[in-house]
Amino acid sequence: MSENIKQNYLNHPKGLMSWLLTLDHKRIGLMYLVSGILFFFLGGLLALVMRMELAAPGNDFISNETYNNVYTLHGAIMIFLFIIPAIPGALGNILLPLMVGAKDVAFPRLNLASFYIYSFGALFAMYTIINGGVDTGWTFYTPYSTQSTSNVVPMTLGIFIIGFSSILTGLNFIATVHKMRIPGLTWYKLPLFVWALYGTSLVQITATPVLAITMVLLILERFLGIGIFDPALGGDPVLYQHFFWFYSHPAVYIMILPAFGIISEIIPVHSRKKIWGYKFIAYSTLSIAFIGFLVWGHHMFTSGQSVFSQIVFSFITYFVGIPTGVKIFSWILTMYKGQVSFTPPMLYALSFLFLFTIGGLTGIFLGAVALDIHLHDTYFVVAHFHYVMQGGTIVAFLGGLHHWWPKTFGVMYNQTIAKICAVGVFLGFNGTFFPQFLLGLRGMPRRYATYSEEFVELHSYSTFWSGILGISIFIAVMNLFWSFIKKNKVDPGSNPWGAMTLEWTHTSSPPHPHNFEEEPVLEHGPYDYDKVIVEKTYK
């Protein structure tokens, strides 16, 4: 027995090939995690370069051309190489089979293939950087992208390839959720992270093909001169915008739904309280995933689409807002009559609630057509989507990493440093992005390398705090990795937060290579803190 416990997925089997050719979802998840974090740092570095340039009005640091490359790569890397693949690919892969009590995902070989497809696509993106970058913005709007002499083709080809990885991972997760649950683990007993991954996967397999087709059409137009989007060839650039946002708006939900799932796990566990409104959170995930397909036109309020379309898209946009709002209230009410601990994951979850609420509410401003016309393509939009994507998704991701770190690696990080960093991320983030709302209201456009004197105060403020934000995130991640060097091991049976889901109650930390030594038997629901006391065992 003791021999068995020492054997875990990290040390068995050994050797480089056992990692490169692994079919184990946990190892594949780790490979996603490592590459995801590398791209996150690369994208973050590019962001800091941008903030340096924007600290003062002129071209003091880099030229217009360099700036355009830097902001394009920042967006493309963060979205296509980090946020979209990394949360489902890393946390989803590691946790989904454990949470449903399965030995692995439904199609382990396909899972490995997904990772290599992602890596192959990432190579194209890296080639783009080495070969001089790309300057079209991550949106690749035509006809600029058909005419630009930068590396549009390698980058879009990379995105096209990575899309297949998204589709296959989504397919794998859907099959796993449907077919691999242990007996008794009915839909309403699933942890909400599983519901979130399920909703994400549905969007991935339905929306990603549209992006793939768009990228192929763009590449064909550049290579063969077929007029699809470029008016000089008889095409229509607004058609491109419709295609692009038909994917990229649902992609917002690919990015935020897993974060909702993480928050739905962290808050009940660290509050030791049954989650408020389980069914509502579960169904709103699916309804948000569906409505997300019907609102793409709100990215095009100034493109000259018909007045009728403007009204319809504005109307439907508000229907996404309402279920999201009720979710936020549910997470907060979960703490009612609980036993709340201010652990590092919980601090990240609370700061998620604060930041995401701002992100969501500022979306209401942008959904009102008359106001959006003033705010469209200004820093207000930049601040809004960073509050959603970074304040929401990335803060939740950091919370999730801190929550499942002892489970995944069997080591505990320094919790004091982790808490200080969580506060640093919160302050640095607000300091960086809150001034940008004001910049946008005052009329500062997006994607400007230089700007007029009137905006300098807010910009330099934003740059200063971005340094704090960058340092906090860097130390937070280093603190996690430091736990390997310090060998601050936790006992294999440790359940430091007193969580109730199968990955904590039925397998060791780190988990056994085959997840569970025997098929787990479900004893209680994921958040039954009103029925069972699960001790917080640590060490």
Added chain:
Amino acid sequence: MLDRLTEYFFPKQVSTFAGDIDNLFFFIFYSSVALFFIVVFGMIYLALKYRHKKGEELELTSSKDHSNLLESLFFIIPLILVSITFVWGIRSYLKMVIVPDNAIEIKVTGQSWFWTFDYPDGGTTLNELVVPSNQPIKLVLSSKDVLHSFFIPVMRSKMDALPNRYNVMWFDATQEGVYDIFCTEYCGTGHSQMGAKVIVMKPAQYEEWANELGSDDDSVPLDELGAKLYTKKACNTCHTLDGSALVGPSYLQTSQMWGQERVFDDGTSTVIDENYIRSSILEPQTQIVAGYQGVMPTYQGLLNDRELDALIAFLKSLNEDSQI
């Protein structure tokens, strides 16, 4: 208080609808601040009140996980607020799209990386849009190359300039002055520098300025250029100006039907506007007016954009009395 906040948050209010848009902003702003404080104070209150104190035993916690009253409130209150926002947003928006009949029309062309303005009485300016105050100005926007977007923060208005169609925006400036114009659709290296100014003058002063500009010889007004092209490009062989039908429909009839539906031989129809005229010159075979034969050749490549603009301006200027 509100005035000072408006000054802090926004650039000056110079268009007739700017005040309304700022008020909409403050309605959403105050509602959001209220909701935000409910969320944050609720969160802090619950987290502190139910915090797990050191040494406290772990207990079974409450099984309460829903409250019909609270959940209905969470649903209904935001629903009411967003409904008001939606309706307000649309009402203000309609003011921004319905161009008053007496508007002066100025053609705006974006090109990497500058703006040109063609005035109704002839003359062109570069990166300086000169307009009279207290007079609706209609801007017809297009681009010569990639996408651009024409943004005047003080007017709270913005519209994309596209290379293959015309977009329209309008404003009525209430105060004289010089204000910023920005390009807000990324257009390459010079995007950050693609700024211009709008100069709002008193009407009398504008009149003077426009007369001086119009006397420029090398810049013929759009509709005059259009009149020349009408014969030069042989439009007159098939289209009359007096309402009678030849091989094709008369320009006069088309001009009189401006803004109305035109029915085609396949039963479909479209509203006659700048985009329709442009496409019927460049792609005459795609929509054939009911009762006529599709015999017109394409003018793709034979007319440049300014010439197309000129023909459209000429067609719009027609009425019963005009004869050439």
